[in-house]
Amino acid sequence: MLLQQLNVIQLWSCMHVVNFVSKFDYHHARTVHRMYLVGLTGGIASGKSTVSSILRELGCPIIDADVVARQVVEPHSRAYVQIVRHFGPDILEESGAIDRKKLGQLIFAHDDKRRLLNSITHPEIHRAMLKQILLYFLKGYRYVVLDVPLLFETRRLTRFLNHTVVVYCDPATQLSRLMQRDGLTQEEAEQRVATQMPLKEKRGLASHVVDNSGGREDTHRQVLRLHTALEDSMEFLLVRAVAMAAAAGLGGILLYTIKLLVS
Numbered sequence: 001m002l003l004q005q006l007n008v009i010q011l012w013s014c015m016h017v018v019n020f021v022s023k024f025d026y027h028h029a030r031t032v033h034r035m036y037l038v039g040l041t042g043g044i045a046s047g048k049s050t051v052s053s054i055l056r057e058l059g060c061p062i063i064d065a066d067v068v069a070r071q072v073v074e075p076h077s078r079a080y081v082q083i084v085r086h087f088g089p090d091i092l093e094e095s096g097a098i099d100r101k102k103l104g105q106l107i108f109a110h111d112d113k114r115r116l117l118n119s120i121t122h123p124e125i126h127r128a129m130l131k132q133i134l135l136y137f138l139k140g141y142r143y144v145v146l147d148v149p150l151l152f153e154t155r156r157l158t159r160f161l162n163h164t165v166v167v168y169c170d171p172a173t174q175l176s177r178l179m180q181r182d183g184l185t186q187e188e189a190e191q192r193v194a195t196q197m198p199l200k201e202k203r204g205l206a207s208h209v210v211d212n213s214g215g216r217e218d219t220h221r222q223v224l225r226l227h228t229a230l231e232d233s234m235e236f237l238l239v240r241a242v243a244m245a246a247a248a249g250l251g252g253i254l255l256y257t258i259k260l261l262v263s
């Protein structure tokens with residue numbers, strides 16, 4: 001009988017957690033704002049992906065907003081339905097998936113359409129990222145790196161971050177890399193860069209800067225110093241203390257419930 005009662009309590013607890021995670025969205029972010037979160041951003045072709053890959057190699061948990069952005073617009077998802085409704089079926093591939101290139105050309109040429117797309121996708125992206133943050137926290141990581149291209153443009157996540165890192169490179173290098181990477185003309189590259197906040201401005205907002213204007217070796221050294229500083233930080237201890245206190249409180253409630261059931 002006691003075993004059955006314990007199983008009921010365990011099942012209820014699991015259902016409660018699953019229900020919490022399934023409803024976890026941007027508005028619930030305040031419950032984890034004390035987590036040791038690090039925001040990583042930069043500009044188009046500034047080398048953010050290089051820094052992100054180095055951090056991943058060093059064992060840092062990375063949540064890539066670009067990857068999440070592709071996941072939340074998969075066919076039949078909530079964001080997918082809204083995008084097709086507003087932008088029409090012409091942006092779809094034959095398979096039914098969204099043609100990112102077509103959609104990109106459309107929004108880069110029209111500010112209002114870009115804002116509309118952001119209003120559809122950003123809440124979904126943030127919701128999915130917050131679920132991953134919770135998962136990493138439960139796994140015991142000291143901090144999580146959020147790789148977010150438009151971190152300072154949207155400012156929706158900055159209030160929850162303990163540190164922000166900007167990957168910077170000089171404007172000439174940025175244009176040259178973008179033209180070479182995407183096969184763009186200088187005019188097209190300048191148009192893409194102009195849609196984002198200038199790197200110089202982002203640099204002034206960040207708590208850490210990685211200058212990626214030079215070679216990979218220099219960038220690697222800077223990232224290694226950054227990683228060491230983040231690993232040595234004791235900011236995660238507060239989060240763990242709060243979590244342990246909460247867990248102890250829940251354990252006490254469960255024990256008290258069990259005593260009532262068996263008495």
